[in-house]
Amino acid sequence: MKEHAVTIYDISKQAGVSIATVSRVLNGSDNVSEATRQKVLKAMEESGYTPNAFARGLGLNTMKTIGIMAADSSDPYLAKGIYFLEQLLRGEGYDCLLCCTGYSLKNRIASMELLITKKVDGIILVGSNFVYEDDADNKYILDAAAQVPVMLLNAALDAPNVYSITSDDYTSMYNAANMLISEGITDILYFFNSRSYSGRRKEAGFRDAMKAAGLSTGDGTLQFYRGNREDVPAMADLLEHVWDQGHHFEAVLASDDTLAISALKFAVRKGIKVPEELSVIGYNNSMLTACVTPELSSIDNRQETLCQHLTATLMGVLGGNEMPKQTVFAGELIRRGTTR
């Protein structure tokens, strides 16, 4: 199959120069006379030469690869982030090694070690499920950061060589709740899934908005869904159960578009009119918002912008520059058909 590969040595012979010279034109480095450069390039062309990436990596101590970790690359929101990052990094000449860890700490640690072993130039953690606020579990991130820069997308952690790019989930949620309240809606159900970094921020935003309005956030106004995120019907069941228990909420504020979609499903099932009798607001402004009727109002956390800044920051760090450790972007509620 693999015929004996042509090496830099073959080129050097063919072009009648030393391997050092070949290496020089390869790296576009300093001083090579135009004549020799052409000779070498011609030899490369003719023999279809491709430098051996491993040898190169060994010498340069990098293979221009970034590790991307996500819990689940098929989650519509995470998938989008991965896609943006991949495109941006490719634009910078980097490739992406993808690691899906699921939601287990053990997998996170293993994947992180693996990426370090493979000598990636940097590691990006996509999604806040990696970072827990008051949790010693974050140690593995610090360990990794001792080796390569670690970028956090939608999570924040103050540690050396760790850079965080986040959207202001707290404020977004606060404002969304506030908006509902200002419309006279007081019985708001906060429907959430993840107790991760951003999950907690969102929750805090909701609670504070309610508190500021003198409303309760006691039993029933918070529902936590544990289970497979894709299981929309099961999530709808949960809401139906709550409703049937007698808690007839006027709005669902979801920490996630998928959860919001399930609220819509629940509403259709019970014949509850959206948005007249029930407002629903999702989070992430993912493609799912367009899949339902009426279309889902959702909080846009400007993922593409976050990814752009993350990439720029990472490139800066790799270039040896001082870079901001934390960057926060404001989110924005996109109003569509599920709010009045």
Add this chain to the structure above:
Amino acid sequence: MKEHAVTIYDISKQAGVSIATVSRVLNGSDNVSEATRQKVLKAMEESGYTPNAFARGLGLNTMKTIGIMAADSSDPYLAKGIYFLEQLLRGEGYDCLLCCTGYSLKNRIASMELLITKKVDGIILVGSNFVYEDDADNKYILDAAAQVPVMLLNAALDAPNVYSITSDDYTSMYNAANMLISEGITDILYFFNSRSYSGRRKEAGFRDAMKAAGLSTGDGTLQFYRGNREDVPAMADLLEHVWDQGHHFEAVLASDDTLAISALKFAVRKGIKVPEELSVIGYNNSMLTACVTPELSSIDNRQETLCQHLTATLMGVLGGNEMPKQTVFAGELIRRGTTR
């Protein structure tokens, strides 16, 4: 940042053996006495040694990496495939280098070359957008296959060192159309997007089923949507336009769940009852099916099974075994709320 890394040489000194011996325990190879093995392992443990992947790659000529190419990793269906593959390959000790090419041939070629340059052990093309039946564009795949095994998921190409794992799209679509016809539905709109390998197979299945029933597949029964797949509203507009032209179809057979979702959106907009007045069938049985009400009937092409077989086949090929060049799995229509 990166303190001088500890190498095999340091370990050899610390354990009082030669580097060859260290390398041996590293690779779990042949004959190392238990005593020495322990000494070495201890030294490694103590100094936190990690073998240099580049040097390893240079020596072994592999870094246990598989390249995955997809048009768009954020497409819900492709994302799912990528996820399955990543998990399966990780289980086999391989990592995944992800390349999103968009829908341009130029990008496909560039990504392919890049993966070859990075010396992946194999390349997987996810989705049929890579392969066109009667198209010279496939040349780049053959070139790549001269270097490493190329696996096609949901596409087929008969060439050396190229392996195809596909679902039987032709038959699935034939059967789906047939089922609608048997229910007395004769005006079926085939709504599709891609003219790729599987796209053509699906179309052929639809046409043949119609022909077999003596129905026409002329103007109006085939609608091709060109544009951003995520733009559900725009796709719905197209259908609305067709409808308003006077073509009141009774069913939409979509080549894709996203297209089917847009048909549902169109139906709601026009007040057409699904499934009473309009049947809708999607393709891929993706998570989107659960997001709408009624839930979308869709053709399941058993993606997970395909991925499992693809991975197994690839591992076989890499292990030097003779493996089947083409594997086809039957699909299955999952009936939900959008069909009677």
Add this chain to the structure above:
DNA sequence: CTTGTTTGTGAAACCGCTTACATAATTTCT
């Protein structure tokens, strides 16, 4: 026409690990 700089090139060391081959130590067999 020297002398002092550039500029272009080659020789060789090195990156960290694998492995063929040689050798030493041990065991097995007659």
Add this chain to the structure above:
DNA sequence: AGAAATTATGTAAGCGGTTTCACAAACAAG
């Protein structure tokens, strides 16, 4: 007990590049 076979370990030659350093050629200045 000595030869043969086996097992354990070390030496050194790659793998295919990069890069330091030395040196020769070309050019500028005195």
